[in-house]
Amino acid sequence: MKEKYRSQNWFGKTGKDGFIYRAWMKNQGIPTHEFDGxxxxxxxxxxxxxxxxxxxxxxxxxxxxxxxxxxxxxxxxxxxxxxxxxxxxxxxxxxxxxxxxxxxxxxxxxxxxxxxxxxxxxxxxxxxxxxxxxxxxxxxxxxxxxxxTGKYEGRDISTSDVWRFNDAVRAGEMTQEDLTVAEACMCRxxxxxxxxxxxxxxxxxxxxxxxxxxxxxxxxxxxxxxxxxxxxxxxxxxxxxxxxxxxxxxxxxxxxxxxxxxxxxxxxxxxxxxxxxxxxxxxxxxxxxxxxxxxxxxxxxxxxxxxxxxxxxxxxxxxxxxxxxxxxxxxxxxxxxxxxxxxxxxxxxDEAISYNREIIAPVDIPFNPLSGVAVLKGNLCEHGAVIKPSAASLHLMKHTGKAVVFEDIEDFKARIDDENLDVDANSILVLKNVGPIGYPGMPEVGNMSIPKKLLRAGVTDMIRISDGRMSGTGFGTVILHASPEAATGGNFAVIEDGDLITLDVSNRSITLNVSDEELDKRKRVWKPRHKVYTRGYVQLYQRHVQQAHLGADMDFLVGSSGSEVTRDSH
Missing domain, CATH: 3.40.50.2300 (Response regulator)
Structure with a gap:
């Protein structure tokens, strides 16, 4: 006797229900023996x-x-x-x-x-x-x-080059025509x-x-x-x-x-x-x-x-x-x-072989001794933030700089290339309201573009912090997933221009050098800037999405429903 599988609760039935389940499937040319268990x-x-x-x-x-x-x-x-x-x-x-x-x-x-x-x-x-x-x-x-792998002008390229090409165009080192040629070469x-x-x-x-x-x-x-x-x-x-x-x-x-x-x-x-x-x-x-x-x-x-x-x-x-x-x-x-x-x-x-040690290094002679990910804690992000040290710049792994704050993505786009922006290579760019609730959806904008005037001066990396995410193809000294996000009104929400921020990756810390008293004072007058949606899936998402340190799932989806279906519809 064949074991009764879950599907037999449909196809194994006799009478009206079984007739309906099988008959409509048979209009695809499926013979009776396909439903034999x-x-x-x-x-x-x-x-x-x-x-x-x-x-x-x-x-x-x-x-x-x-x-x-x-x-x-x-x-x-x-x-x-x-x-x-x-x-x-x-x-x-x-x-x-x-x-x-x-x-x-x-x-x-x-x-x-x-x-x-x-x-x-x-x-x-x-x-x-x-x-x-x-x-x-x-x-x-x-x-x-x-x-x-993409091929362009005799060299290998990939989606990681999108960021390099974009900066090259902004710095005047690459034309739009060059970019159009490259885009046809990348995804081949x-x-x-x-x-x-x-x-x-x-x-x-x-x-x-x-x-x-x-x-x-x-x-x-x-x-x-x-x-x-x-x-x-x-x-x-x-x-x-x-x-x-x-x-x-x-x-x-x-x-x-x-x-x-x-x-x-x-x-x-x-x-x-x-x-x-x-x-x-x-x-x-x-x-x-x-x-x-x-x-x-x-x-x-x-x-x-x-x-x-x-x-x-x-x-x-x-x-x-x-x-x-x-x-x-x-x-x-x-x-x-x-x-x-x-x-x-x-x-x-167990039987696998590394055929190229330049691509897969032995564990005792690694390609890079730095781990692929580090979790940071501190008063800037009470529930944590993350950084990818292997894609960051060594000279920025321990650094203190003044915050240059963008309240949301529109603010960032409007001011990042302003020649009057008060920013230098030691500054730390801070982008708020791009978290799960604030954007909403937590977009991949964390690896913010470097200000055009700094690109022209030869700056290729600087510390960037946000409550958003970064594309896996991105790189740089980028701190992401700051939790709780700005939209919830925590410390990250009240960072201001000129605040000193200290990053110390080896000690897994990121510190906003502002007193608790000052932070409390700012939070008392803080007002949310993000748009609140009132219909459809997005309002459901904003009401129920969890913070990044919990996986940004909806609270009512955590756990399982199981496979049982208790009612027939016929």
């Missing part, structure tokens, strides 16, 4: 032509379907909200939680026994994983893969950003957590082996259903610790922190901002990848991929954690 596998697809990173997912889904069918499963593809980082306004992060709700309810409400998550662009990975965790049926992730194949930006970081995150097959993170999107991995993942999810390997079986506290260690070693995006916190809260694992510093502080940077290094994701794959990085990290990792293919994490990386 085999596992139904949902393919959760974030394909969209408005999400260029994911525009090849129709093909990838076909590869997954082949794998599901050959393993004896019944594949069904369904769409969910897709978040294209480059086009969506005001910021894709505003809609991460909405997309996670779409995923959660689409899985829970439909007759699927396991799911394959097709994700690539930055927010599509955490939103899909968050939603799947809240339902907790067998799940495997297939990333879309990085694009091939399917796939997400070619560097260790947020999309690649998310792909590494799910592999190091154990939610994917080995090598998921780095196979280029244009490489035929990406389709092979998709097909093998389709086959594997059928077996995962039979073995009842769910996200909660994989996502233990130790798995999250592994992901933090790997992220430090690859120089992953600071966005990793906010997304991993949200995923942990969905699956019910206790994880705090301080854990990221504790677990990564002794981990050196091993991967020589932009924006912290020189090379690209394509190069990482040819050098041995993420398994080769994890093999170097063996002494830091919990190798006995179970993964999606049924092996332990250590079994997945």
């Amino acid at each position: 085999r596992p139904v596998i949902g393919i959760c697809n974030t394909f969209s032509e408005l999400t260029p990173c994911n525009a090849h997912f129709r093909e990838l889904a076909e590869s997954v379907k082949r794998g599901v069918s050959e393993a004896g499963g019944f594949p069904v593809e369904f769409p969910v909200m897709s978040l294209g980082e480059t086009l969506i306004k005001p910021t894709a992060m505003l809609f991460r939680n909405l997309a996670s709700m779409d995923v959660e309810e689409s899985i829970r409400a439909n007759p699927v026994d396991g799911v394959v998550l097709l994700c690539g662009c930055d927010k599509t990975t955490p939103s899909l994983v968050m939603g799947a965790c809240s339902v907790n049926i067998p799940t495997i992730v297939v990333s879309g893969g990085p694009m091939l 194949s399917r796939g997400h950003c070619a560097v260790m930006g947020t999309a690649s970081t998310m792909a590494c995150m799910v592999e190091s957590l154990g939610l994917t097959l080995p090598h998921n993170a780095a196979i280029p999107a244009a490489d035929s082996r990406r389709k092979v991995l998709a097909q093998l993942s389709g086959s594997r999810i059928v077996q995962m259903v039979r073995e009842n390997i769910t996200p909660s079986s994989i996502l233990t506290r130790e798995a999250f610790e592994n992901a933090i260690v790997v992220n430090a070693a690859i120089g992953g995006s600071t966005n990793f922190i906010i997304h991993l916190l949200a995923i942990a809260a969905r699956i019910g694992v206790t994880l705090e901002l301080s854990d990221f510093d504790k677990l990564s502080t002794t981990v050196p940077l091993l991967a020589n990848l932009q924006p912290s290094g020189k090379y690209f994701m394509e190069d990482l794959y040819y050098a041995g991929g993420l398994p080769a990085v994890m093999k170097e990290l063996d002494k830091f990792l919990h190798g006995n954690c179970v993964t999606a293919n049924g092996n332990t994490l250590k079994q997945n990386y």
Whole structure:
């Protein structure tokens, strides 16, 4: 007798209900024997032509379907909200939680026994994983893969060069015509950003957590082996259903610790922190901002990848991929954690080889001794802030400077290139009201442009602080995720021009050199500047979004709903 899967609560029924469930599915040409009790596998697809990173997912889904069918499963593809980082306004992060709700309810409400998550662009990975965790049926992730390295004027370029090109145009060193040529050279194949930006970081995150097959993170999107991995993942999810390997079986506290260690070693995006916190809260694992510093502080940077290094994701794959990085990290990792293919994490990386030591350095001779992430505390951000030391300037890691304050993004845009702006290379730029509530959605504007007059003077970096985020492709001495954000009226909200701020990364501190009495005085007269929305999803988001140090999820989404559906509609 066949085991009764969750989908049989639909397709295994007799009478009117069973008739309706099967009959309407049969209009797609599905024969009766497909409903005989085999596992139904949902393919959760974030394909969209408005999400260029994911525009090849129709093909990838076909590869997954082949794998599901050959393993004896019944594949069904369904769409969910897709978040294209480059086009969506005001910021894709505003809609991460909405997309996670779409995923959660689409899985829970439909007759699927396991799911394959097709994700690539930055927010599509955490939103899909968050939603799947809240339902907790067998799940495997297939990333879309990085694009091939861009080529421009005889050299390699990537999305990290966008910031350099922009500053070059502003400084008069590059023309708009040059920029137009470069943009056609950068994104020359399917796939997400070619560097260790947020999309690649998310792909590494799910592999190091154990939610994917080995090598998921780095196979280029244009490489035929990406389709092979998709097909093998389709086959594997059928077996995962039979073995009842769910996200909660994989996502233990130790798995999250592994992901933090790997992220430090690859120089992953600071966005990793906010997304991993949200995923942990969905699956019910206790994880705090301080854990990221504790677990990564002794981990050196091993991967020589932009924006912290020189090379690209394509190069990482040819050098041995993420398994080769994890093999170097063996002494830091919990190798006995179970993964999606049924092996332990250590079994997945134990035979890996690093083929290029310039790209994947040995742990005892690292590419950079600085850890990939540091958590800062102090009266400027009572609940913490983050910095990526591997992408920062060494001479600014301990620095005191006067604040140049921008109250919101419009204020910044209006004044940053004003020749009369009172700023010099020692100043610290402070941008307020770009946090979860204040913007709303916490946009990637934290790596503020350097004032034009300083660029002309040869300044290439300066300390910048905000309650927003930074693209994983960005770089510089940038302090992000200041919590609580300015919109809540804490100390960050009342920083004024000329206030002295001291950054000391080695001591993990950031201090606003203003007395408590003065700060209290300012807070008594403080008034919020952010717009309050009164309708739709955005007002729901502003009312319920948590602060950055908690993962910026909505308070009512923390935890799980489970997979049970209690009512029939017929």
